[in-house]
Every structure is written in structure tokens, then in C-alpha cells.
Amino acid sequence: MxxxxxxxxxxxxxxxxxxxxxxxxxxxxxxxxxxxxxxxxxxxxxxxxxxxxxxxxxxxxxxxxxxxxxxxxxxxxxxxxxxxxxxxxxxxxxPMCLKDGTPEQIEKYLIPACAGELSTAFCTSEPGSGSDAAGIATNAVADGNQYVINGEKCFASNAEFADLSLLTTIVDGDSSKPTLFLIDKGTEGFNVARLPRFSQRSGHGHPELSIRDMKVPATQILGEVGQGFELTKDWFVEARLAIAARSIGMAIRATELANDWANEREQFGQKIIGFQAIEFMIAEMATEIMAGKSMLYRVASEIDAGLDRKQAHAKASAIKLFCSETGWRVVDKAVQIFGGRGTMCENPVERLYRDVRLERIWEGTSEVQKVIMGGQIAKRGLDMYVGWS
Ligand SMILES: Cc1cc2nc3c(=O)[nH]c(=O)nc-3n(C[C@H](O)[C@H](O)[C@H](O)COP(=O)(O)OP(=O)(O)OC[C@H]3O[C@@H](n4cnc5c(N)ncnc54)[C@H](O)[C@@H]3O)c2cc1C
Missing domain, CATH: 1.10.540.10 (Acyl-CoA dehydrogenase/oxidase, N-terminal domain)
Known part of the structure; x- marks a missing residue:
């Protein structure tokens, strides 16, 4: 190996x-x-x-x-x-699914998006549908060669600025027809209702959207009617691995900073790294990072070698779960090692503490990852997670 x-x-x-x-x-x-x-x-x-x-x-x-x-x-x-x-x-x-567009959609949206000339947002979550994404109610009703869309969205990161919003809807009130629409900036009926503040200060919001009688040509559907969730399945794997990698990155930065601080700060006449309580925390942080990093890169290389799509999806859940929870535990310990200075906004560790918290929530909460894993274990057996081939 x-x-x-x-x-x-x-x-x-x-x-x-x-x-x-x-x-x-x-x-x-x-x-x-x-x-x-x-x-x-x-x-x-x-x-x-x-x-x-x-x-x-x-x-x-x-x-x-x-x-x-x-x-x-x-x-x-x-x-x-x-x-x-x-x-x-x-x-x-x-978003990866833009590659599944028509040649015209690829030309108009994907190529400029890759060049950084077109920004995007992905709008799935709704006030009544978060973890249960299949429960979305935003409805697109066919009207000749166009659709009339009504609904509410929330947590739509960057949608107040985005040149293109990918909007998840159902069609004709039928929840078995999840469908993705490509919405150009400025489309009438696509309104930001509220811009709540969040713990992470990123320079863009996560607005609540009110979609009212928005008329969109049928040519703006990505893929086909009913394909909405199928088109985003691969993206979930990519997004969950990205979250895991970011969480590990945050944990590494926090550990490096905490280790440097522990080797500099003196209390009771000695460097605090000399206290076993602190040294042990650093050792635990390093161990957790090593574990998370190992599972992340092992499965990433399995995917590169052609791992079956369903297995990739199942394993990505375990990786997202472990690495985001690891990131959280490690950054929390880094704050502890800094003492009061760990809560000052000028300290990167304080900002990491606010940021890493989100990683346990978006793209499927930790609980939802466990639900996915539970289903996979029931269906395919434990070997997928505990075996090695
Ligand atoms: C800053 C931010 C940015 C976001 N950006 C986007 C975006 O760009 N586009 C987008 O579409 N969405 C976005 N989201 C939404 C995000 O994906 C959801 O917050 C997430 O899926 C959880 O949904 P929820 O917040 O409605 O929580 P809920 O689904 O209401 O869950 C509440 C609690 O119940 C638990 N729970 C729910 N179901 C189960 C279950 N079956 N078993 C056990 N426990 C369960 C959850 O784990 C959680 O602890 C963003 C969220 C945030 C906070």
C-alpha cells in the first residue's frame, strides 16, 4: 500500500x-x-x-x-x-452538477463559473425542510413552455449576490419530482426577504428567499424533471469530503498555534507545555488529526481508484462525521490552551472556534450522517466501514 x-x-x-x-x-x-x-x-x-x-x-x-x-x-x-x-x-x-447541463447551459454557466466570472448559490433548504431535504415545498407549476415557481428558501449562502442560483423545487406539487432550476440574477419574483446575521462573518449572507410567481422557461431546468436529487448525489460526496478536509485543516492550524503558545507562555515559573495537562491535550489533538487525516486520504484515494459510487457516498458520511467532530474537539482544546486569549477575536483560534462549529451542521448534520451509516450497515453490513480490502 x-x-x-x-x-x-x-x-x-x-x-x-x-x-x-x-x-x-x-x-x-x-x-x-x-x-x-x-x-x-x-x-x-x-x-x-x-x-x-x-x-x-x-x-x-x-x-x-x-x-x-x-x-x-x-x-x-x-x-x-x-x-x-x-x-x-x-x-x-x-456546483459539480453544472457539468450535467445542456451544451448551451455549460457554455453560459459552467465555463464562466470555472473562470471565476460567474458566482453561484445553491438553494435547497426551506423553513420547513432542513435535514429532510425531500420535504421541500417550493413548487414549480408547468404553464406552456415555462414554469411558475412559488416558495420560501432559507440559508441560501451567497444568493443575495450570486449571478446564478440553483433552485431545488418540486414540480406540480409532486414530491417525487425534485427538480433543479437555473435562476439568473435579477429574475422577477426571486426576492431576498431577510438577511439574518450568523456566527461566521464571511462577507456574504445566508438569506431567506421569498419566491413569488417567478416565471422561468423550461430550458432553465438542469437535467430533467424529477432528477434534482440524483444530480446532487455526487456533489454530496465531494462536499462532505471538502468539509472533512477543511475541518482537519482548521484542527491543524489550531494545534500549531496552541503548541507554539504552550511553548512560550509561562505560569507558576515554567512554560505551560511543562504541565502534563497541557502536553496531554496537544498529544490528544495530534492523535485525532492523524486519525481523521488517515481515513480522509485513504477513502479519497479509493475514490480516485474507482470506488463504487454508493460505497463512496456511504464512506463520505463516516468521514464527514468524524472529521467535523474532530475539528470541533481539537479547536475547543486549542481555545482552552490559550486561556482567556483564546476568546479574543484577534486570535485565529477564536475565529476557528466559531467556524468549525458549522461543519457539524451543514451538508447533513452529524446525526444525519449516523442515520445514513445506520441504513448502510443494515443494508450492506459492517464490513464497508470496518473491513479492509
Ligand atoms: C451558515 C449556513 C449556511 C448554509 N448554506 C446553505 C446553502 O447554501 N444552501 C442550502 O440549501 N442550505 C444551506 N444551509 C442549511 C443546512 O444544510 C441545514 O442547516 C442543515 O441541513 C440542517 O437543517 P436544519 O438547520 O433545518 O436543522 P433540522 O433539520 O431542523 O435539525 C435540527 C436538529 O434535529 C436533528 N435531526 C433532524 N433529523 C434527524 C434524524 N432523522 N435523526 C436524528 N436527528 C435528526 C439534526 O441533526 C439537528 O440536531 C446552511 C446552513 C447554515 C447554518
Whole structure:
């Protein structure tokens, strides 16, 4: 078994590390304080992403992406995920399902999105439907060669700015027909109802949307009527591995900072690293990172080697569960090691503490990952998780 990173993988890591440290870390505090960056700063970061060859790492070269392996995508997410305020989102990864569009949709949306010229939002969650995504009620009713859509959405990250919103609906009130619509910015009837504040200060919101008699041509459907969830299945694997990689990245940064601090801070006439209570916390943090990182890269390389799609989906749940919970536990310990200074917003560890909390919730909560795993164990047996082949 060879789990060593290739020369190309190491090059990807260097580029992602350089981008994170040169472009993202320096603007973190400003973003946290003012909840926005100046347009020139955003433009500089976008240029940096292109210069480092990190735009659309999840798409093919044919469409203007980087054509990276899953392992390489994890490497990038581990590095950029160390930045706070969701600055990792500036390293754009357009929704994978855009590749399933018609040639016209690919030309109009995917290619500019990969180039960083078109921003996107993905609007599935609703006031009455979160974990139970199949319970969405936003309804598209056929009317000649167009659809009239009504409904409410919430937590629609970036939808107040996005050039393109992917909107999940049902069709004709039939919940067996989940369907994705491509909604251009400014489409009449697509309204931001409220922009609540969140613990993470990322420079964009997660608005509540009110969709009223919005008329959309049938040509704006992605894939086919009823294909909405099928088209997003692969994306769930990608998104869950990305969350796991980011969580590990956050845990690594927090541990490095806490270890440095413990070797510098003196109390009772000695460095606090000399107290076994602190030394043990660092040892536990390192162990958890090692475990999470091992499962993440093992399965990522299995996927690159052609792992069956259903198994990838099942394993991604375990990885998202473990790595996001690990990230949380590790960052919490880092705050503890910093003492009161761990709660100062100028300390990256404090901001990581707010950010890492989200990773246990979005793209399926920890409880939902366990529900998925429970179903898989009942259906396919435990071996998928505890075996090795
Ligand atoms: C900052 C932020 C950004 C987001 N961005 C987006 C976005 O861009 N697009 C989008 O569509 N959504 C987005 N979301 C929504 C996110 O995916 C949901 O918050 C998440 O799926 C959970 O849904 P919920 O918040 O409604 O919680 P609920 O589904 O109401 O769950 C509440 C609690 O019940 C538990 N629970 C629910 N069902 C079960 C079960 N079967 N068994 C055991 N426990 C269960 C949950 O684990 C949780 O602890 C975002 C959320 C946040 C906070």
C-alpha cells in the first residue's frame, strides 16, 4: 500500500499553502471586523486564485477547471480551509452538477463559473425542510413552455449576490419530482426577504428567499424533471469530503498555534507545555488529526481508484462525521490552551472556534450522517466501514 503523495500532489499543496498564507490569512481580521472586504481586495484574491492554478479544482480542464484528483481536492481544501471567515469559499468550486447541463447551459454557466466570472448559490433548504431535504415545498407549476415557481428558501449562502442560483423545487406539487432550476440574477419574483446575521462573518449572507410567481422557461431546468436529487448525489460526496478536509485543516492550524503558545507562555515559573495537562491535550489533538487525516486520504484515494459510487457516498458520511467532530474537539482544546486569549477575536483560534462549529451542521448534520451509516450497515453490513480490502 503506497499512501505517499506524488510530486504533483506536493506541488498542489505548495500552491494552496502559498495562496492561503499570502492572500487569505492577511485579510481575516478585517473581514471579521467589518464583515466585508473591499472590491479591490476581492479582485486581488480572485487573481491570486487564478495565478496559483486553483480555480474550479473540482471541474475538468475541458470546462476550464483544474481536473484535480479527489486526493488533490482534499489537499487544497485542507490548506485553504485553515483560513477563517469562510475565505476558503473565495477559492471557487462551482456546483459539480453544472457539468450535467445542456451544451448551451455549460457554455453560459459552467465555463464562466470555472473562470471565476460567474458566482453561484445553491438553494435547497426551506423553513420547513432542513435535514429532510425531500420535504421541500417550493413548487414549480408547468404553464406552456415555462414554469411558475412559488416558495420560501432559507440559508441560501451567497444568493443575495450570486449571478446564478440553483433552485431545488418540486414540480406540480409532486414530491417525487425534485427538480433543479437555473435562476439568473435579477429574475422577477426571486426576492431576498431577510438577511439574518450568523456566527461566521464571511462577507456574504445566508438569506431567506421569498419566491413569488417567478416565471422561468423550461430550458432553465438542469437535467430533467424529477432528477434534482440524483444530480446532487455526487456533489454530496465531494462536499462532505471538502468539509472533512477543511475541518482537519482548521484542527491543524489550531494545534500549531496552541503548541507554539504552550511553548512560550509561562505560569507558576515554567512554560505551560511543562504541565502534563497541557502536553496531554496537544498529544490528544495530534492523535485525532492523524486519525481523521488517515481515513480522509485513504477513502479519497479509493475514490480516485474507482470506488463504487454508493460505497463512496456511504464512506463520505463516516468521514464527514468524524472529521467535523474532530475539528470541533481539537479547536475547543486549542481555545482552552490559550486561556482567556483564546476568546479574543484577534486570535485565529477564536475565529476557528466559531467556524468549525458549522461543519457539524451543514451538508447533513452529524446525526444525519449516523442515520445514513445506520441504513448502510443494515443494508450492506459492517464490513464497508470496518473491513479492509
Ligand atoms: C451558515 C449556513 C449556511 C448554509 N448554506 C446553505 C446553502 O447554501 N444552501 C442550502 O440549501 N442550505 C444551506 N444551509 C442549511 C443546512 O444544510 C441545514 O442547516 C442543515 O441541513 C440542517 O437543517 P436544519 O438547520 O433545518 O436543522 P433540522 O433539520 O431542523 O435539525 C435540527 C436538529 O434535529 C436533528 N435531526 C433532524 N433529523 C434527524 C434524524 N432523522 N435523526 C436524528 N436527528 C435528526 C439534526 O441533526 C439537528 O440536531 C446552511 C446552513 C447554515 C447554518
Amino acid at each position: 503506497d499512501m505517499a503523495l506524488s510530486k504533483d500532489d506536493l506541488d498542489v499543496r505548495e500552491r494552496a499553502r502559498a495562496l492561503t498564507r499570502t492572500y487569505l490569512f492577511p485579510v481575516e481580521e478585517e473581514l471579521d471586523e467589518f464583515e466585508r472586504l473591499a472590491p479591490e481586495q476581492e479582485a486581488t484574491i480572485r487573481e491570486g486564485v487564478r495565478d496559483h492554478g486553483l480555480n474550479a479544482i473540482n471541474h475538468s480542464r475541458e470546462h476550464g477547471g483544474q481536473g484535480m484528483t479527489i486526493v488533490q481536492q482534499c489537499i487544497v481544501n485542507e490548506e485553504v480551509g485553515q483560513s477563517t471567515g469562510a475565505l476558503w469559499g473565495r477559492v471557487w468550486q462551482p
